[in-house]
Each structure stands twice: as C-alpha cells, then as structure tokens.
Amino acid sequence: MSTDTSAEDIAAREVAAEQAFVDRVHAQLTASQQQAAELAREGRGRGQLGHEGGLVERDAMVYQAAKRIAQLDAAAEGLVFGRLDLSADLDPEPRYVGRIGLRDENRDSLLIDWRAPAAAVFYQATAADPHGVVRRRVLRSKGTTVLGVEDELIDASDPRAQELPIVGEGALMAQLSRARDRRMHSIVATIQAEQDKAIRAPGKGVTSISGGPGVGKTVVALHRAAYLLYTDRRRYETGGVLIVGPSGVFMRYIERVLPSLGETAIALRSLGEVVDGVKASRHDDPAFADVKGSARMAEVLRRAARQAVPGAPREFRLFYRDNVLLLDNRLLGQLRRQLLGQGRRNKQIPRVASTLLDALWRQVKSERGRERGRQAFQDDLLDNHDFLDFAAEWWPPLEAREVLTWLRDPDFLARVSDGILSHDEQALLLKSWAVADDLSIEDVPLLDELRYAIGDVPLKTDEDSGFGDFVGSDIQELSTAGDREFRSSRAWTPPTHRIEDDPFAHVLIDECQDLTPMQWRMVGRRGRTASWTIVGDPAQSSWPVRAEADAARAEALAGKDLHEFHLSTNYRNSSEIYAYAAAYAARVGLDADLPTAVRSTGVDPVQMRVDDLEAGVRSEVVRLAGEVEGTVGIVVPVARRAEVERWLASWNEVAAEAPNAATGRDTSADRIVVLTGLDTKGLEFDGIVVVRPQEIEDEASTGKATLYVVLTRATQLLSVVS
Numbered sequence: 001m002s003t004d005t006s007a008e009d010i011a012a013r014e015v016a017a018e019q020a021f022v023d024r025v026h027a028q029l030t031a032s033q034q035q036a037a038e039l040a041r042e043g044r045g046r047g048q049l050g051h052e053g054g055l056v057e058r059d060a061m062v063y064q065a066a067k068r069i070a071q072l073d074a075a076a077e078g079l080v081f082g083r084l085d086l087s088a089d090l091d092p093e094p095r096y097v098g099r100i101g102l103r104d105e106n107r108d109s110l111l112i113d114w115r116a117p118a119a120a121v122f123y124q125a126t127a128a129d130p131h132g133v134v135r136r137r138v139l140r141s142k143g144t145t146v147l148g149v150e151d152e153l154i155d156a157s158d159p160r161a162q163e164l165p166i167v168g169e170g171a172l173m174a175q176l177s178r179a180r181d182r183r184m185h186s187i188v189a190t191i192q193a194e195q196d197k198a199i200r201a202p203g204k205g206v207t208s209i210s211g212g213p214g215v216g217k218t219v220v221a222l223h224r225a226a227y228l229l230y231t232d233r234r235r236y237e238t239g240g241v242l243i244v245g246p247s248g249v250f251m252r253y254i255e256r257v258l259p260s261l262g263e264t265a266i267a268l269r270s271l272g273e274v275v276d277g278v279k280a281s282r283h284d285d286p287a288f289a290d291v292k293g294s295a296r297m298a299e300v301l302r303r304a305a306r307q308a309v310p311g312a313p314r315e316f317r318l319f320y321r322d323n324v325l326l327l328d329n330r331l332l333g334q335l336r337r338q339l340l341g342q343g344r345r346n347k348q349i350p351r352v353a354s355t356l357l358d359a360l361w362r363q364v365k366s367e368r369g370r371e372r373g374r375q376a377f378q379d380d381l382l383d384n385h386d387f388l389d390f391a392a393e394w395w396p397p398l399e400a401r402e403v404l405t406w407l408r409d410p411d412f413l414a415r416v417s418d419g420i421l422s423h424d425e426q427a428l429l430l431k432s433w434a435v436a437d438d439l440s441i442e443d444v445p446l447l448d449e450l451r452y453a454i455g456d457v458p459l460k461t462d463e464d465s466g467f468g469d470f471v472g473s474d475i476q477e478l479s480t481a482g483d484r485e486f487r488s489s490r491a492w493t494p495p496t497h498r499i500e501d502d503p504f505a506h507v508l509i510d511e512c513q514d515l516t517p518m519q520w521r522m523v524g525r526r527g528r529t530a531s532w533t534i535v536g537d538p539a540q541s542s543w544p545v546r547a548e549a550d551a552a553r554a555e556a557l558a559g560k561d562l563h564e565f566h567l568s569t570n571y572r573n574s575s576e577i578y579a580y581a582a583a584y585a586a587r588v589g590l591d592a593d594l595p596t597a598v599r600s601t602g603v604d605p606v607q608m609r610v611d612d613l614e615a616g617v618r619s620e621v622v623r624l625a626g627e628v629e630g631t632v633g634i635v636v637p638v639a640r641r642a643e644v645e646r647w648l649a650s651w652n653e654v655a656a657e658a659p660n661a662a663t664g665r666d667t668s669a670d671r672i673v674v675l676t677g678l679d680t681k682g683l684e685f686d687g688i689v690v691v692r693p694q695e696i697e698d699e700a701s702t703g704k705a706t707l708y709v710v711l712t713r714a715t716q717l718l719s720v721v722s
C-alpha cells in the first residue's frame with residue numbers, strides 16, 4: 001500500500017468518499033421516486049371506486065405525489081452540495097446539506113434541506129463566529145458525479161481541525177470564476193452570511209434588499225422565495241407567490257433557478273405580463289414612457305372610466321299612452337353619475353334598466369298612462385326592443401382595453417386630461433398610440449388601472465334586480481363585439497381573470513428602482529394583504545422623477561413594516577471592471593452605492609476610438625469571444641440596434657456562436673447577442689462590448705444611470721468602442 005499522501009491523493013480520496021455518500025443518496029432518491037409514482041397509481045385507483053370521497057382523496061394523493069415527483073426530478077442535478085463537520089461534542093457524524101431533504105429507509109435524516117433550520121449554520125458559520133462548525137465543505141458535481149471538493153477551515157482551534165483534511169481553494173472563488181451561459185444558476189452551495197440573513201428573514205411586512213451592482217440581489221431574492229415556500233408551504237402555495245422582473249429576457253434568464261431548488265409553484269412575470277392574459281414586450285420611447293408612467297395618469301383614467309360611451313345614443317324618445325317620454329343628454333348624464341355613485345361601472349349593469357325605467361315613469365303624467373300602474377309600464381318596456389336596444393348601447397359591459405382606445409380620440413383625451421396633462425403630453429400619448437397598435441409594456445398599468453376603475457363584467461346578473469334575463473343575454477352579444485376589437489391586435493388576448501383573482505400571498509419585485517408610479521400601483525393591487533420582498537439599487541434607476549415613484553411605492557406598501565438588508569460585496573465583476581464602472585459613476589455624479597468587488601483578473605477594461613465603427617466593433621467582439629468561454633453581449637444605442645444586428649449576422653467568424661443573429665430572434669442558443677442599454681438590466685455576460693457609449697448616455701434623461709448599468713454587466717472582459 002502506498003503511503004504517498006500528496007495533495008492530489010488526499011483530494012482523490014476525499015472525492016471518492018463523497019462519491020460513495022452521493023451514490024447512497026441517489027439510490028434513496030430513486031426509491032423515493034418509485035414510492036411517489038406508486039402513490040400516484042394508488043390514488044388513481046381510488047378514483048375508480050366511484051364514490052365522491054374516493055375522487056377527492058384521489059385528487060389529493062395524485063396532486064401530492066406529482067408534486068413530490070417534480071421536486072425530486074428537478075433537484076437531481078447537484079443534489080448534495082454541502083457537508084458540515086462539527087465539533088465532536090456537538091455531533092461526531094458529518095451533516096450533509098442538499099437542495100431538498102431526504103430520509104433513509106429508517107426515516108433517519110440523510111440529507112438536510114438547505115432551508116431547514118439545521119442547515120442555517122452551513123451559511124452562517126465564520127471564523128469569527130464558528131457556530132460549532134470545524135470544517136465546511138462544498139461538493140462540486142456534474143449530474144451525479146462528484147468532481148471535486150472545496151473546503152474551508154472554520155475553527156482551527158477545535159481539536160478535530162487536526163484530523164480533517166482541507167482540500168481546494170475555496171468554493172466561492174471557484175464558483176465566481178465559472179463561465180456564464182444565458183441562465184442564472186442557483187448559488188445554494190455558496191450563499192454568504194450577509195445574503196443568508198436576507199434569505200431567511202421572516203415572511204412578514206416588507207423585506208427590502210438593496211446594494212450596488214452584482215451583490216446578488218436577484219439571486220438572493222429567488223432563494224428567499226424558495227425559502228418562504230419551504231417555511232410556510234400552505235400559505236404561499238395557496239395564496240401564490242408573484243415574482244416580477246423588468247423584461248421577458250430577464251425572466252428567461254432567471255427562470256431555471258427556482259425549479260433547480262425544487263420549487264415550481266411560482267408565477268414569474270415580466271412587467272409587461274403582470275395582468276392576467278396580457279403579454280406586452282415592447283417598450284415605448286422614453287418620452288412616451290415618461291407620460292404613461294406618471295401617477296397623474298391615474299386621474300386621467302379615472303375620469304375616462306366615468307365618461308359616456310363614445311358613439312352611444314345621446315337620447316331616447318318614447319310615445320306611451322298620450323305621453324312623450326324623453327331621456328335627453330342632460331338627464332342621461334345625471335343618471336350616469338347616479339349609477340356611478342353606487343359603485344364600479346360594470347357592476348351597475350343590473351341596475352341600468354330599472355334606473356332608466358324610473359326616470360321614464362316619472363314623466364308619465366297622463367291619466368291613461370298612470371291608470372295601468374307602474375308594473376304594466378315596466379312589462380311593456382321590457383318587451384319593447386327600442387328600449388332594450390337603447391339600454392344595452394347606453395351602458396354596455398366594458399372591457400378595459402376598449403376604454404383605453406377611447407383615449408385615442410384627441411377631443412376625448414383633451415376632456416379627461418384637462419388640468420392634468422399639458423398639450424405636449426397629450427400629443428405624446430396620441431403619437432405613441434398612433435405609431436403602434438399593440439400594447440406596450442407602459443400601456444399595461446394603464447389597462448390595469450382601467451380594469452379596477454370599471455370593475456369586472458358580472459358573470460350573472462343580480463337575481464333580485466328583476467332584469468336578469470335582459471341584461472344577461474345582451475352581455476353575450478356585446479362582449480362578442482368587444483372580442484372582435486381585441487382580436488384585431490396581435491400581442492395580447494383579453495384578460496380572462498377577474499380582479500378578485502389578482503391578489504397574491506407574497507409579491508417579490510426585482511429591479512424595483514425602475515418601477516414607474518403607475519407600475520407601483522399595478523403591483524400594489526396584487527399585494528394589498530401580501531408580504532413583500534423588494535430588491536433594487538437606486539443608482540441604477542431609469543425613472544426620472546424619483547419623488548413621484550417613492551410616493552407611489554409608499555402607497556403600495558402602506559401599513560407594512562419595513563425590514564432592510566444591505567449587501568456589500570460585488571460577486572459579478574472583476575475588481576478591474578468594477579473600478580472602471582465606479583469611476584464613471586463618480587465622474588457623472590451618480591449617487592452610487594459602491595460594493596467591493598472581490599475577484600481580480602489582472603485585466604483592465606479596454607477603451608478605444610475608431611473611425612470605422614463596424615470594423616472596430618467586429619474586431620473587439622471576435623477578440624472577446626475568443627478569450628472568454630461564455631457569453632458576449634454587444635450593447636448598442638436603441639437607434640443602432642437593427643444595424644448592429646445585421647453586422648453580427650454577416651460576420652462569418654462568429655456565425656456559429658450567434659445562430660439567431662440573422663433572424664433577430666432572442667433565444668438562449670446564442671452565445672453572442674445584441675442588446676440595448678435597458679435590455680441589459682439584471683443580466684450578465686462574460687464579455688461586454690459597448691458601442692458608442694455617448695449615444696446611450698444621450699438617449700434618455702436617465703441615460704447616465706443606464707450606461708452605469710451597462711458597464712457593470714461583464715464578469716471578465718469589458719471593451720468600450722466610441
């Protein structure tokens with residue numbers, strides 16, 4: 001037997017020992033999966049018993065089993081990632097930490113769920129405060145194979161420190177240097193102590209996580225969502241967890257993190273998708289967006305929702321037994337206000353016919369008219385098609401989308417924005433709706449505001465109104481007409497959900513510094529009774545009127561206690577890249593929160609001026625793509641996007657790395673992509689080439705903050721081409 005104990009031999013021996021344990025865990029996982037499948041089969045069998053209780057029981061069993069199977073499947077990759085060796089008097093046996101918890105055949109704990117209280121010391125132990133931990137070990141794996149281990153000696157003064165070998169260079173540095181692909185990955189093995197505090201904060205009130213670029217705000221928030229589900233599954237699964245991020249690209253970037261932690265029951269939505277059934281992915285020009293995002297729009301929309309339906313009849317005349325009965329425009333206005341005084345517009349549908357009937361009956365003065373009484377009058381009118389048609393056209397069930405189109409009429413817009421929006425602002429709105437037919441991301445909060453202002457169309461009308469049939473049958477017909485209206489625009493389908501279905505148990509907002517006041521109102525409505533996690537960095541904000549957004553935020557979160565966490569280490573950028581970005585922030589006067597970047601590569605960012613822009617950008621993109629293993633982002637001014645996309649598609653030497661560049665589609669298959677400054681929010685790349693930074697800066701009033709964001713996206717190489 002060899003007595004050689006070189007570092008490699010020790011490492012190999014340790015890896016083999018961990019592999020034996022990991023194999024045991026996977027055997028147990030397979031057994032658990034079989035058990036869950038068996039449970040699902042048994043559940044389906046129960047349904048065939050035929051009695052109702054059997055069905056309910058079956059559904060519950062199948063549901064639970066399916067959930068467990070999904071969880072076990074999802075967690076298989078890198079299932080076991082941590083090991084703790086504690087002081088001998090605490091526990092002589094090692095403890096293993098994994099993505100999910102598992103028990104062995106004797107129901108003894110084999111693997112501790114990373115979210116369980118017993119796993120907390122894995123993240124919290126430090127040399128200054130070891131919590132009884134002597135050695136912390138992170139296992140690096142691919143699939144079910146252990147590739148290596150990374151150890152940290154936490155308590156050198158403990159007697160066991162002598163016998164436990166220490167292998168590797170530290171898990172965090174190994175993890176931070178890895179190449180980036182188009183997906184965010186879980187950091188479950190290397191969560192740092194300050195991050196762990198935010199993750200495990202109680203699910204009450206508002207938890208705010210702030211910090212500069214790359215400190216892990218997003219990834220921490222996602223782990224927090226998984227943590228909350230673990231601690232109170234019933235509450236959060238029943239009530240729902242909503243995670244809102246800036247863009248569809250960003251949502252695709254983060255969407256694998258939670259499933260990889262075994263959590264699937266979470267709604268991930270970009271700001272253009274917060275309203276059920278609506279999917280907007282296009283940003284308006286900054287000038288349009290600034291008007292649409294302003295809190296003043298709420299009052300404009302409130303007024304719009306109270307107006308008479310454009311194009312609806314403005315009077316109704318009826319000859320009834322010697323009487324001329326007249327509902328003129330003035331009287332109809334009064335009746336409209338009377339109805340609106342009783343609640344949301346659509347909710348008043350059951351009252352419309354009786355309100356009109358009352359007004360008409362008051363005008364019946366002749367003896368011949370009154371002698372048959374009010375009931376006969378009512379019966380006559382409810383048989384009268386003119387009356388029924390008038391009522392249906394005067395007060396149709398309204399969809400928010402339809403009311404939003406009313407604002408495209410300059411006279412209508414001028415009427416409802418009188419004293420609120422300037423002429424210039426009105427013109428900007430009209431222009432934004434004239435240039436495109438589909439909804440923009442900035443239109444979605446307007447639509448939501450209107451949904452709440454007009455209310456849902458009643459599915460069934462009030463029984464006791466006495467006019468149920470009349471109103472009910474007309475809703476069908478009229479909403480079909482509305483549907484036709486909806487179908488004309490491609491990007492979205494009519495909202496299927498009712499406003500009562502909007503609220504969630506927990507709302508998590510990422511990049512919250514960018515929410516406009518109208519967006520705060522929209523998400524606020526989803527979390528009135530929820531607990532919240534809000535994540536952001538004010539220096540990265542792209543909303544110009546800070547005070548207005550702060551007020552809207554305070555209103556959305558009113559009455560909830562605020563728990564603040566601040567993160568201070570930048571894990572993304574090399575220290576060289578972050579120093580360059582921080583110097584820019586200081587030079588242009590951004591009030592930036594500057595974290596410490598912990599990883600140095602020795603490579604400074606490159607800054608160059610070129611005459612031939614295409615040739616300059618091309619050579620930098622090719623260079624970066626050759627030097628880094630992962631993704632490369634080309635960040636361009638909005639106005640140059642199409643041009644640069646065309647260049648990229650024609651560069652043969654990178655064709656294989658940007659297969660979708662030619663079609664302009666954004667898919668996760670591309671290693672090289674073209675993005676605008678705003679698109680890069682929340683994302684990261686191994687290499688970044690910034691094209692004409694001055695133009696990005698000049699694009700919007702918040703261009704400096706956007707350029708600062710852009711400069712903080714690269715993990716390894718940054719090149720700035722002017």
Ligand SMILES: Nc1ncnc2c1ncn2[C@@H]1O[C@H](COP(=O)(O)OP(=O)(O)OP(=O)(O)O)[C@@H](O)[C@H]1O
Nearest residue numbers: 187190191192213214215216217218219571572682
């Ligand atoms: N504890 C950690 N271990 C390993 N990687 C980490 C850790 N914390 C953060 N990271 C990595 O650092 C990078 C930045 O994280 P993240 O995107 O969450 O930061 P952020 O604060 O949201 O950044 P920004 O505000 O600039 O978009 C990610 O690649 C993330 O995986």
